[in-house]
Amino acid sequence: MVKPMLRTRSRKRIRKKVPGGSTVTHYKEAKPARKTCGRCAKQLSGVENDVTSVLRNLSKSQKVPTRPYAGVLCPDCVERLITYATRFEVKHKHPEYADMNLQRDLTIEKYLPRGWFASISTK
Numbered sequence: 001m002v003k004p005m006l007r008t009r010s011r012k013r014i015r016k017k018v019p020g021g022s023t024v025t026h027y028k029e030a031k032p033a034r035k036t037c038g039r040c041a042k043q044l045s046g047v048e049n050d051v052t053s054v055l056r057n058l059s060k061s062q063k064v065p066t067r068p069y070a071g072v073l074c075p076d077c078v079e080r081l082i083t084y085a086t087r088f089e090v091k092h093k094h095p096e097y098a099d100m101n102l103q104r105d106l107t108i109e110k111y112l113p114r115g116w117f118a119s120i121s122t123k
Contacts, residue, residue, distance in 0.1 A: 002025075002027075006027045010029065010030060011027045011028060011029050011030065012027070012028045012029070012030045013025050013026075013027060014026045014027075014028055029051050031049065031050060031051065032049055032050075032051070033049070034047075034049050035047045035049060035071065037072075037073050037074040037077055038072050038077075038111070039074075039077045039107060040074060040076070040077055042076075044071065045065075045074075045075075046064070046065040047063070047064055047065070047070070047071050048062065048063050048064075069081070069111065072111070077108075080108060081108050081111055081112065084105060084108050084109075085112060085116065087100070087102055088102060088117065088120060089120050092121050093120065104117075
């Protein structure tokens with residue numbers, strides 16, 4: 001009988017022929033899928049994907065990059081998010097840009113902190 005720890009479908013079963021001529025089953029832990037961007041679903045660069053027991057032994061700097069929204073958004077979406085928020089700040093804080101026609105984008109806004117729009121539009 002197989003060890004209880006190997007009786008799970010989270011391990012890949014690989015049939016191998018050994019030098020003695022018989023066939024044995026090797027159990028290999030399956031790697032999880034790559035992490036993806038929450039907005040555009042592109043694969044995130046710099047984010048480790050491995051089995052939990054391996055990730056647990058890595059330092060924080062090895063697991064995710066040290067930038068805002070790392071592990072959640074890709075660099076392109078972070079750049080769009082910062083540009084988006086900056087445009088609204090400029091429109092509401094500088095009277096000469098008050099006539100800018102900006103459409104709100106809820107796919108980006110859900111990553112900004114709660115109440116960000118109210119905090120800039122009341123000033």
